[in-house]
Amino acid sequence: MPIATRETTDPVLDGWHPIAASGELSMGEQRRTRLLGEALDIEIDLLGNASVARATAPAEPLPTHDRYGYLWTCLGEPSIPLFEIPEVDEPGRRVLHAGTIGVHVSAPRAVENFLDMAHFPYVHTDILGVEPFTEVAEYDVHIDSINELWATDCVFWQPIAATTSTEGQMTDYEYRVPHPYCVILYKTSPIDDRKDVIALFCQPVDEERIEAHMFLCLLDASNSTAMIRDFQLTIFGQDKPILENQYPKRLPLDPRAETPIRADKVAISYRRWLSDQGVTYAVIPA
Amino acid sequence: MSDVDLRDEAPTGWFPVATEHDVIARVVFRGQLDGRELAVWRADDGFVNVWENRCLHRGVRLSIGCNDGNELVCRYHAWRYANRSAGCTYIPAHPADAPSRTITAQSYAAVERYGLIWTTTNGDEGSVPxxxxxxxxxxxxxxxxxxxxxxxxxxxxxxxxxxxxxxxxxxxxxxxxxxxxxxxxxxxxxxxxxxxxxxxxxxxxxxxxxxxxxxxxxxxxxxxxxxxxxxxxxxxxxxxxxxxxxxxxxxxxxxxxxPRGFETPVILPANPWGHQRATLSMVVDRKAAVAADIALFELVPEDGSTPPTAQPGAHIDLHLRPGLVRQYSITNGPGETDRYRIAVKRDPHSRGGSAFLYEAIEEGDTIEVSPPHNGFPLRRNIPRTTLIAGGIGITPLIAMAQALDASGMTFDVHYFVAAPQQIAFRRRLATYTCEFHVGLTPAQTTDTLLDILGTPTPTRQVYACGPPPMLDALKAKARALNWPADAVHVEYFENTNEIATDSSFVIDLARSALTLEVPSGSTMLDVLRANDVPIVSSCELGACGSCAATVLGGDPLHQDVYLNDAERQGGQVVLTCVSRASGERLVLDL
Missing domain, CATH: 3.30.530.20 (START domain)
Structure with missing residues (x-):
């Protein structure tokens, strides 16, 4: 194990990162992927156990973790525990991997886009938003006791909020950022008092490229997996061309950059939160 | 052949970046000059814009946006940027706010010649060969x-x-x-x-x-x-x-x-206070009678530049002569960015401004103009808008009607006039859903307003401008019908309230760490000015909202006509030109 003698924990190097959807790995499969600019080899033995190693010497095994339907690894000292999503163990929920999409953008840009409501009427027209309902109402942002960033009391008018929608609704959102490159959304379910959980786990291939893994933990018992995946892939497919036309590709952390407005409160907090943790990978430090 | 690094000697001068076929109607062309990406687009009035190819908000390429003929709309959050001036006119996430004037895209001079679009990114020096x-x-x-x-x-x-x-x-x-x-x-x-x-x-x-x-x-x-x-x-x-x-x-x-420059994020220049106070010399390019006692003035910058961006509802201040400053709403539609069009009514009761302008100012005369200020911003997130004009109060509403029309939104206009010959903008109004209410008595006017308002719904809003008695009646009726205060927007020409200035009180300025005394006979604005506290003002009559300050403590005694009931009761904002403290002290966020 490459144990560096560092005084402080590196929020990126010492964190867990997703490198594949477990359900898409088959026994005996060998696969190469990239994380933080390094090539990694994934190997699944005939018992289904995954091992991960750097493609370049030394080929010592890296730590792995199979969680939420993804294979996670860490290139540094795995001292930062993987965040919890307690909803996955609740009865009546479906945990799904919606898909993995490569995007030529940095992980924090993708996270920031996931945290953004103002683009719904324009990028996800007639699904997550529709003109003229474009206003982003004031919402709350806080950092909780375990240093996770939250945006709460977010509301937005949505024509088709989910696969279970039959009409438009004022949707309540809560966003949670437990990891520099992972973001979780809790969203009003059209059919249940509890909330749907939708997450984006970014695999930072390098500073300007990601594999975006889309995780779902839904209260939808009726629709087919294919239909639910189609819905999420449609949404993400609409975001991809926007993200790939955004420059610079790394996220600027200077608070003066890119004309923030009140609707960007959570993005402003996310940029500061990254700065405060000392994240320097895939960002332009302030 | 040796590879010359031209970055050391960046090409200076004018170069073609597109052909006339690249910039056809409603298209945004992505060009590049010396590594710098450009969004090149032609507005419906024929003007070709050459801008840096990034939205000021999140750095998304403007060339994937939409050219609606008047404005370039970013693909991501639909921030709208005006033809010519490149100023942002609308941020849909905040429909009630007028975007700051500093939100202006980087634009470059453009010339069409030999069927090519030419520009220069090294200042305006030189010319097309x-x-x-x-x-x-x-x-x-x-x-x-x-x-x-x-x-x-x-x-x-x-x-x-x-x-x-x-x-x-x-x-x-x-x-x-x-x-x-x-x-x-x-x-x-x-x-x-x-x-x-x-x-x-x-x-x-x-x-x-x-x-x-x-x-x-x-x-x-x-x-x-x-x-x-x-x-x-x-x-x-x-x-x-x-x-x-x-x-x-x-x-x-x-x-x-x-692309060059894309490795660093877009950053706006800091907002210079002085910039807002500066005036622009403008020439009367055209003066024409448009109705009985109403003249249209078209003002163009004396130096041939593009005037600062205005949004629907905005007004400009005309400095007619020392001590005579008057405000006029801009009547321009979206994309009409080479001039300001204002309409002036000769009012026998005028305090001198309109009569002076109407009678003494002719084509070719120069007037000092303060940049536009918008105290009457148009929300575009409500499905249906009703515009109610009384007399010359049509001026901000005609600008709004054009913006709503260009966006394909539903709206209707009600225009109250004393006599048919006083109707201005008749030809344009004929293309909209517009009802004229001619020669009504005050009682008939009130009844008609009641009919127009009807039962409030969350999908309808009202914008009104006209004489104070009409607006007071409208507000009273709207209240009686349970219209929410933030769905009925009014703009007064003037404040006809009696303004008391006889109290004295203290203001604490939280950010400047100053405590100042406002004696009887002086306004907060006078005292702030005297102490060099930067603050913008315009009408200084409690009508335009320019000099608003945030209240952190104490209760304001409102004497303006600008704030709506909700803002008045909230007590968090005060107009420093006419309002005072109801107690001994106000704490302001200045």
Missing amino acids: DIGTLSGPRLLLRSLPVNASPQTVREHLGSHRFLPAALLETGTAASADDAEVVADHGESWVTITADAAGESSTAVFFVQPVDPHRSMIRGVLADAPADEIPVLRHHAYELGRLVRKIEEAVEEPAERTP
Whole structure:
């Protein structure tokens, strides 16, 4: 194990990162992927156990973790525990991997886009938003006791909020950022008092490229997996061309950059939160 | 050939970045000059805009946005940027806010000549090359990209050959290699005259530096052949051969680099207070009667520049003579950005401004104008808007009607006038859903307002401007019908309330760490000014909202007509020009 003698924990190097959807790995499969600019080899033995190693010497095994339907690894000292999503163990929920999409953008840009409501009427027209309902109402942002960033009391008018929608609704959102490159959304379910959980786990291939893994933990018992995946892939497919036309590709952390407005409160907090943790990978430090 | 790094000697001057065919209606073309990406688009009024290709909000390319004919709309959050001025006119996430004037995209001067769009990114110095050969008939040839530096391309262009147009039109067995050519090298172009079989043609090839390793050859033939097709085909073929030859001669293809400037985020300049106070000298370009006692004035900047961006609902201050400052709503529609249009009514009761303007100011006169301020911003997130005008109060509403119309939104106009000859903007209003209410008594007016308002719904809003009694009646009726305060927006021309100035109190300025005394007879604004606290003001009559300050403590005694009931009761904002403290102290966020 490459144990560096560092005084402080590196929020990126010492964190867990997703490198594949477990359900898409088959026994005996060998696969190469990239994380933080390094090539990694994934190997699944005939018992289904995954091992991960750097493609370049030394080929010592890296730590792995199979969680939420993804294979996670860490290139540094795995001292930062993987965040919890307690909803996955609740009865009546479906945990799904919606898909993995490569995007030529940095992980924090993708996270920031996931945290953004103002683009719904324009990028996800007639699904997550529709003109003229474009206003982003004031919402709350806080950092909780375990240093996770939250945006709460977010509301937005949505024509088709989910696969279970039959009409438009004022949707309540809560966003949670437990990891520099992972973001979780809790969203009003059209059919249940509890909330749907939708997450984006970014695999930072390098500073300007990601594999975006889309995780779902839904209260939808009726629709087919294919239909639910189609819905999420449609949404993400609409975001991809926007993200790939955004420059610079790394996220600027200077608070003066890119004309923030009140609707960007959570993005402003996310940029500061990254700065405060000392994240320097895939960002332009302030 | 040695690879010259042109970044050290960035090309200066004017270069073509697009052809007239690239900037057809409602299209945004992505151009590039010296590594810098450009969004090039033509507005419906014909003006060609050349801007840095990034939205100021999140750095998304503007070239993937939408050209609606008047404004360029970003693809991501639909921030709207105005034709010419490049100022942001609307941020849909915050429909009730007028965007700050500092939110203006970087724009570059643009000129159309020889069928090409020219620009310069090194300041406005110099001009488009004046090529006498191209002053007559001409034919724009197909532009071709080359993976080579502009210098390499210019050198190779010296040996380019083609056949005269006259031979091509009649059909010939000759080849381009049979032509005798004379090449004349200009700064960034090569003029080539080709002779063969007694015929002659001249073409000019401009070289656009795309980046240090890439160029675009943009050729223009100094001739207008009756049959263009064989001529265009011949030039496309011969130029294609030249491009292949150049690229073969270039040793290594350069790797693609991100556009210059794209590695750093967009950052707005800090907001200079002084900037807002500055006035602009504007000339009356046109004065015309548009209704009885109403004159339209068109004001253009004296220096030929583009005036600052205005949004629907905004007004400008005209400094008519020392001590005589008057506000007028801008009546322009979206995209009409080369001038301000205002309408002035001669009012026998006027405090002097309108009468002076109407009678004494003529075409060619110069007036000092403060940049637009918007205290009456138009929300565009409500499905249906009703615009209610009383007399000359039509002026901000006609600007709103044009903006709503351009956005395809539903709206209706109600226009109250004393007599039919007082109706202004009649032709434009005829294209909208508009009802005229002529010669009504105050009681009839109130009844009509009641009918127009009807039962409030969350999908409808009202904007009204007119004489104070009419607006007071409207507000009273709206309250009686349970309209929410933030769905009925009114703008008064003037504040007819009696304003008390006899109290004295103290203001604490939280940010400036100053405590100031406001004696009886003075206003907060007077005291702030006297102590050099930066604050913007305009009407100073409690009508325009320019001088609003945030209240952190204490209860304001509101004497303005600008704030709505919700804002008044909230007690968090005060107009420093007329309002006072109801107690002994106010704490302001200044």
